[in-house]
Amino acid sequence: MKRTSRDIRTANRYEVLRQIIAESPTSRQELAAATGLSLATVATLVGELLDLRMITEVGFEDSAGGRPRGLVAVNSSGGALIGVDIAETYVHVELFDLGLNVLARAEEDVRPSESLPEQVVGHVATAVGSVVMQAGIEGARVLGVGVSVPGQVDRATGTSEYAPNWDWHDVPLLDLLTEHIAYPLYLDNPLRASAVAELWFGAARGRGNAVVVNLGTGVGAGLVLGGGLHRGVSNSAGEWGHTTMVLDGRLCRCGNHGCVETYVGARGIMLNLREIGPDSALLHPDDQTATIDALARGVAADDPVARRAVHETARYLGAGVADLVNLFNPEIVVLSSWVARTLGEPLLHEVREAVARHALPRPLAATQIVLSPIPTDPVCLGAATFALEGALQAVGQRNGKRTTRARSRTTAPPS
Amino acid sequence: MKRTSRDIRTANRYEVLRQIIAESPTSRQELAAATGLSLATVATLVGELLDLRMITEVGFEDSAGGRPRGLVAVNSSGGALIGVDIAETYVHVELFDLGLNVLARAEEDVRPSESLPEQVVGHVATAVGSVVMQAGIEGARVLGVGVSVPGQVDRATGTSEYAPNWDWHDVPLLDLLTEHIAYPLYLDNPLRASAVAELWFGAARGRGNAVVVNLGTGVGAGLVLGGGLHRGVSNSAGEWGHTTMVLDGRLCRCGNHGCVETYVGARGIMLNLREIGPDSALLHPDDQTATIDALARGVAADDPVARRAVHETARYLGAGVADLVNLFNPEIVVLSSWVARTLGEPLLHEVREAVARHALPRPLAATQIVLSPIPTDPVCLGAATFALEGALQAVGQRNGKRTTRARSRTTAPPS
DNA sequence: CGCACTTTATAAAGCCCCTTTCCTAACCCC
DNA sequence: GGGGTTAGGAAAGGGGCTTTATAAAGTGCG
Numbered sequence: 076m077k078r079t080s081r082d083i084r085t086a087n088r089y090e091v092l093r094q095i096i097a098e099s100p101t102s103r104q105e106l107a108a109a110t111g112l113s114l115a116t117v118a119t120l121v122g123e124l125l126d127l128r129m130i131t132e133v134g135f136e137d138s139a140g141g142r143p144r145g146l147v148a149v150n151s152s153g154g155a156l157i158g159v160d161i162a163e164t165y166v167h168v169e170l171f172d173l174g175l176n177v178l179a180r181a182e183e184d185v186r187p188s189e190s191l192p193e194q195v196v197g198h199v200a201t202a203v204g205s206v207v208m209q210a211g212i213e214g215a216r217v218l219g220v221g222v223s224v225p226g227q228v229d230r231a232t233g234t235s236e237y238a239p240n241w242d243w244h245d246v247p248l249l250d251l252l253t254e255h256i257a258y259p260l261y262l263d264n265p266l267r268a269s270a271v272a273e274l275w276f277g278a279a280r281g282r283g284n285a286v287v288v289n290l291g292t293g294v295g296a297g298l299v300l301g302g303g304l305h306r307g308v309s310n311s312a313g314e315w316g317h318t319t320m321v322l323d324g325r326l327c328r329c330g331n332h333g334c335v336e337t338y339v340g341a342r343g344i345m346l347n348l349r350e351i352g353p354d355s356a357l358l359h360p361d362d363q364t365a366t367i368d369a370l371a372r373g374v375a376a377d378d379p380v381a382r383r384a385v386h387e388t389a390r391y392l393g394a395g396v397a398d399l400v401n402l403f404n405p406e407i408v409v410l411s412s413w414v415a416r417t418l419g420e421p422l423l424h425e426v427r428e429a430v431a432r433h434a435l436p437r438p439l440a441a442t443q444i445v446l447s448p449i450p451t452d453p454v455c456l457g458a459a460t461f462a463l464e465g466a467l468q469a470v471g472q473r474n475g476k477r478t479t480r481a482r483s484r485t486t487a488p489p490s
Numbered sequence: 491m492k493r494t495s496r497d498i499r500t501a502n503r504y505e506v507l508r509q510i511i512a513e514s515p516t517s518r519q520e521l522a523a524a525t526g527l528s529l530a531t532v533a534t535l536v537g538e539l540l541d542l543r544m545i546t547e548v549g550f551e552d553s554a555g556g557r558p559r560g561l562v563a564v565n566s567s568g569g570a571l572i573g574v575d576i577a578e579t580y581v582h583v584e585l586f587d588l589g590l591n592v593l594a595r596a597e598e599d600v601r602p603s604e605s606l607p608e609q610v611v612g613h614v615a616t617a618v619g620s621v622v623m624q625a626g627i628e629g630a631r632v633l634g635v636g637v638s639v640p641g642q643v644d645r646a647t648g649t650s651e652y653a654p655n656w657d658w659h660d661v662p663l664l665d666l667l668t669e670h671i672a673y674p675l676y677l678d679n680p681l682r683a684s685a686v687a688e689l690w691f692g693a694a695r696g697r698g699n700a701v702v703v704n705l706g707t708g709v710g711a712g713l714v715l716g717g718g719l720h721r722g723v724s725n726s727a728g729e730w731g732h733t734t735m736v737l738d739g740r741l742c743r744c745g746n747h748g749c750v751e752t753y754v755g756a757r758g759i760m761l762n763l764r765e766i767g768p769d770s771a772l773l774h775p776d777d778q779t780a781t782i783d784a785l786a787r788g789v790a791a792d793d794p795v796a797r798r799a800v801h802e803t804a805r806y807l808g809a810g811v812a813d814l815v816n817l818f819n820p821e822i823v824v825l826s827s828w829v830a831r832t833l834g835e836p837l838l839h840e841v842r843e844a845v846a847r848h849a850l851p852r853p854l855a856a857t858q859i860v861l862s863p864i865p866t867d868p869v870c871l872g873a874a875t876f877a878l879e880g881a882l883q884a885v886g887q888r889n890g891k892r893t894t895r896a897r898s899r900t901t902a903p904p905s
Numbered sequence: 906c907g908c909a910c911t912t913t914a915t916a917a918a919g920c921c922c923c924t925t926t927c928c929t930a931a932c933c934c935c
Numbered sequence: 936g937g938g939g940t941t942a943g944g945a946a947a948g949g950g951g952c953t954t955t956a957t958a959a960a961g962t963g964c965g
Contacts, residue, residue, distance in 0.1 A: 141941020307819020314816040401729040404722020441724040556912020557960040
């Protein structure tokens, strides 16, 4: 937990690269203005990134009558990053260039019977092999693989401490993956992955305080506090899905009653729909995706049952988000994951109104609520971002320290 | 929001002083071990504090066969700090020495009719004058006055943006106080004051992540995240009292239904009691303090109504605290403020059980729940701590900066 | 009593990081 | 081709922390 001046450098390095990725041909001047750093610092950081071949000089730009500005841009061919999104029913893998553009995709279905770690790892290995093949990348250029797995994760040891959907306990996932994948691996969970994706490339860019609300089958929040990801003491902060919103309310799979997830998770939304229109044709009892899709179409077609179901869902969600606004006082709340994307603007609209009814006026006024602007899978993107962070962090490390220095001093010929 | 190496110094200065206050005759060696800093750094920081006369050298301690360790301790007579706790019905002021021992106290009652800022400020001024007089301190030795006022506060401008109990809106409280009080003033709210008190001197000492739950007439949480106070974007983070716990539940004074405060605030506890024993002799309908006191005595005497009321309150509180545990994943949750102190161990016991029922196992296992160990008014102590932080922060500031330097360059004779 | 050894505290040097300042490079325009 | 202007790099400077050397102050033993 000790802060050192090294951390400042790392943060600045992140900030500069983030800025370059966001606005790709850009000048050092622009970077200095955007980051608040001095020109000299920006220049050295840009130099570092050039040395790493993560960015390249791409030309010049006229300056008002003086020497033209040199432009730098992400070096798309400077490396590749892989993001792996392991979910209950699928493994989704994307390979990105350094501009975080998707170069290749692969998806594997995970059947309910395939809940053994080895089986899941097999799917991951296959999919990772597939994207590398598809992209025609030589292995050495893959800078790292970020892996998101649901539940609680210990990043230091690379174990999945607890994955509720498969009832995994302390599975040494990283060790298992290492046997199949030769690239540097980074493990975390989808909440933090999507939060990091928003922080680097999405709606939370440049914000010091943001809450990324994930609405999927499960529900949770990724917390960006004080400019960085908040992990909590055991890397499990953000477990918002099992917050009690209705004391003695609906039974949740976690064993408690009235959890947020039972009202605004995909299954919860299905329950909301059933309560409103038990016979509604929108309801596909065994298919969450189909039901949410149908609900979205229903809203678009002005189906009253669909509208009421979304309204009701937004009422719960609004109360929950208002709690987050009151507690964290964020600049922005981002609604992410597939349920949020599918229901889109109509849901957002209702949520904003519901939040306005519940939240305290001052924090509310300081907060905007938006849909995630990330067009692809935010979890894959976030996982890849973990790999990018890892690659960037390694820069700062001194490599050999005393052993190397001592050896080089004795073996190197005096120049 | 930019981090600079200066911030590291400030944090280390805090850390060293905190350690000295906590364990008063102590050696540089111990400080280095406790803070993780090098001996040299500790020595310079100790030197700074000696120069400021905040600490003094108090003797020597035998070392195992070498030069004896120099001991330093807080210089109690090196200055005084004042903490002001403005609440709905009273103004409480305490004057501390630098060891944060109370040297003098004053209390003023604020009648419901006296809701004008000028009236409240008058009480504060009187009480501050009184404690300075009582302690027989010369004014120059007062390093600062920390003021806690309920509601939302803008520290930069020193205004009370919104105080619900008196319906204040954007009252320039610091300006008003400056007319009566000549010492440096620091403004914030009770949630953050008690959190800082726990962080410096209480149960959160040395913890990077802690949640301080305030149980009084109002309810809220002070958040210590990543080693420091989390303020949010507009300094209103921690408003936990108006989190929805029971959708469509009890009507709250904030206009919503089912807020945490309506179940675990003093008024909420009175409602719990009334529901259980409408005719109970414990109930003093118009006196919160008396009722909570009676409830505590009832529990001690094994009164079944009292026990059930506490049990029921703990059920609500446990659900709420479990939410905080899931969301923040703190190392420790501290129950603070007068309701928590009055109900004490019996409440704590029930709350622990209730939290265990609601929280996720992993975060729960990482968290302890305790009562505040601070014997005096934590809000006064915390407010005084703000003043202490302010006095220490000012050390780092370069005084004249460029104007001074430019002037000295032109006016100073060449030496 | 004196010398060797131990431990503490301070001073010096080194490294890291950021900024400011100065100077050269590169371009425009007249 | 010389000002004027802007970009970018190199050097100096300031703040911070650590490691290393040195001075200071004891203990212990011959």
